[in-house]
Amino acid sequence: MSSNIGPEAQAAYQKYLEATTIDEKIKRLEEYLSLVPKHKATEKIVALNKSRLAKLRREQEAQKNRIKSMGKQVSPFSIKKEGIQLILISDYHSPGVGKTSLLNLLTGAAKEKIGKFTPLPEIGIYEHNKVRYQIVDMPSIMEGAANGIGNGKEIISQLRACDLICFCIDLSRNYKEQMNLLLKELQESHVRLNVPPPPITIEKTGSNKIQVFYLTSEAKENKNIEELTERIKEITKAGGIRNGIVKVFGKINLEQVVDTLNPSMTYKKSIILGTKGDLSLTKNSFLELENYYSEQFPLVIGTSVNKKEIPEDFGKIVLKFLGKIKVYTMHKGVVAEKPLLIDNIHPTVRNVAIKIHRSFLESLDYATIIRKDARQEKKKVGLDYELKENDIIELHIK
Ligand SMILES: Nc1nc2c(ncn2[C@@H]2O[C@H](COP(=O)(O)OP(=O)(O)OP(=O)(O)O)[C@@H](O)[C@H]2O)c(=O)[nH]1
């Protein structure tokens, strides 16, 4: 081990080597990593041990899945998705932030549960512009939730599956305390907020060792490609993959390679809902909160249930934040009642077809688009044509 590492860290490493169970190994390695000073000279050793940690976590996950599949009943915290799923969360140590009140204001559900501690999720449906949003009022999150305290594992597992995590923050109380707890538990549960997944994929293969490919011009601009490739190979190996293909699509750092090897790493969109905006001094704390977290949370919305204040077009705001647009399909001249939501990055005809059914794509010939306010209202287009919000699209097969 490098001489840059202090005696305390060395002792922790020894304990890791002596650990016999996966859980203990993970704990010891985490302890060790927290004791290693982080600078250039230790960068390599940190990255290597982080990928060991990722490997252990994969083993732990597999072990848990084996136990799960031995026939446990479904958790009451697991909620089947209907439409776009938004989950309201708050800090247990600041009780009564107003989640159930918000759920009720948006959906009319759970009126009788306002003002009482909510021990199990409450659900309601909010509809805006024909899009359905499933609002889940989740029991508040306790300190230690990442380690399972207060049904933490079950709650966080549902957060991993939802479309939008809504931090509900009581503006009449210390917002930093509430934010800190939620951020800490999510960070420890490997849920990353409002950042895109790293532009890397790692696939196991049967042979040929580890091959690294830089597939875009941005990826090719990474500094010291040869050195980077060596490091990627080391980290991937230490992460338990001997043969595999690593594809790099953009600028990356070693931390992101480690994250990609961690099977529980999840990337989620998240907003803050400030509550009780009718109480005194909350205007100021709203502005402070908005400003303080602006980098990580580009969207902070102030609300007051007592004054029935929440943006009228809350649904539209959410859709925009999630990067989705709605279009309508048409069949034999009849427009579908429910819109279809597609990602706004490449909202092409091709992607609409894929969304309907993958097999559709092969037989697709062309599409007709109806765009109400366009100069030419109806036109025939190809697969790469880009759609706009509220377009009506009819797909024609060969
Ligand atoms: N002044 C004011 N009070 C509110 C507002 N929203 C909720 N409250 C009050 O705050 C208290 C708690 O509200 P709940 O909606 O039950 O809070 P909760 O977050 O569901 O609480 P738990 O289920 O215990 O986590 C109730 O007495 C509500 O009437 C608001 O906008 N303004």
Ligand SMILES: [Mg+2]
């Ligand atoms: Mg409640």
